[in-house]
Amino acid sequence: MPIKLIGKKRKMIQAFDEKGNMVVCTIVEAMPNWIVQVKKKEIDGYNAVQIGAFVKKKTTKPMKGHFEKAKVGILDKLIESKVDNIDEYSPGQEFKANYFEKGEYIDVIGKSKGKGFQGLMKLHGFAGMNATHGCSRSHRLGGSTGWITGPGKCFPGGKRASRMGGDRMTVQNLLVIDVDVEKNLLLIKGAIPGMRNSLIYISRSKKKIKADKKSKK
Numbered sequence: 001m002p003i004k005l006i007g008k009k010r011k012m013i014q015a016f017d018e019k020g021n022m023v024v025c026t027i028v029e030a031m032p033n034w035i036v037q038v039k040k041k042e043i044d045g046y047n048a049v050q051i052g053a054f055v056k057k058k059t060t061k062p063m064k065g066h067f068e069k070a071k072v073g074i075l076d077k078l079i080e081s082k083v084d085n086i087d088e089y090s091p092g093q094e095f096k097a098n099y100f101e102k103g104e105y106i107d108v109i110g111k112s113k114g115k116g117f118q119g120l121m122k123l124h125g126f127a128g129m130n131a132t133h134g135c136s137r138s139h140r141l142g143g144s145t146g147w148i149t150g151p152g153k154c155f156p157g158g159k160r161a162s163r164m165g166g167d168r169m170t171v172q173n174l175l176v177i178d179v180d181v182e183k184n185l186l187l188i189k190g191a192i193p194g195m196r197n198s199l200i201y202i203s204r205s206k207k208k209i210k211a212d213k214k215s216k217k
Helices: 060-072 120-124 207-214
Strands: 005-016 020-029 033-039 048-055 075-082 105-111 116-118 160-166 168-180 186-191 198-203
Touching: 005 048, 005 186, 033 075, 033 105, 105 186, 120 160, 120 186
Parallel strands: none
Antiparallel strands: 005 020, 005 198, 020 186, 033 048, 048 075, 105 168, 105 198, 116 160, 168 186
């Protein structure tokens, strides 16, 4: 299973491929990540690595000792990834943008932009009422959602006006156009969820891993 690295979405740009076609891309900063803890099946019940990023100055005493044990600085964000082969990783190991290669596919997890409380037309794509005479102040309402006599109520789970956005989303199989090792930047084809400078998690695509396993066979 691929490990997840912590990064930041910087901005979107337009790039051009070798044929001169315009490609919409996202610039992602793959922050330096360090392994803080290696969990083994014999001790913890499963194989996983705890990875941290974003150096900060202060933390609690227990967490300070946790970071000192791995011989890394105090980190702000931590994430855990299950892995198959635990022998490849060790505490204090560092990962940067060069962990990914140009031309490979990755998966990105982010939090979508929050759009606040929205009505049925914007949130669920309802058509709305007739915009003619006789439809008094009901143009953007959803209409009746309940039954008549039996059972005479609205069932739970129906579409209602509600909060929109702010959801954890995953975009799979995004192509890495280029890797800037010096600045720790990834140029990714397509859009990823989130605002500028929002936190994201990057991992190698399962599509790439399956292809590698077939080639080894």
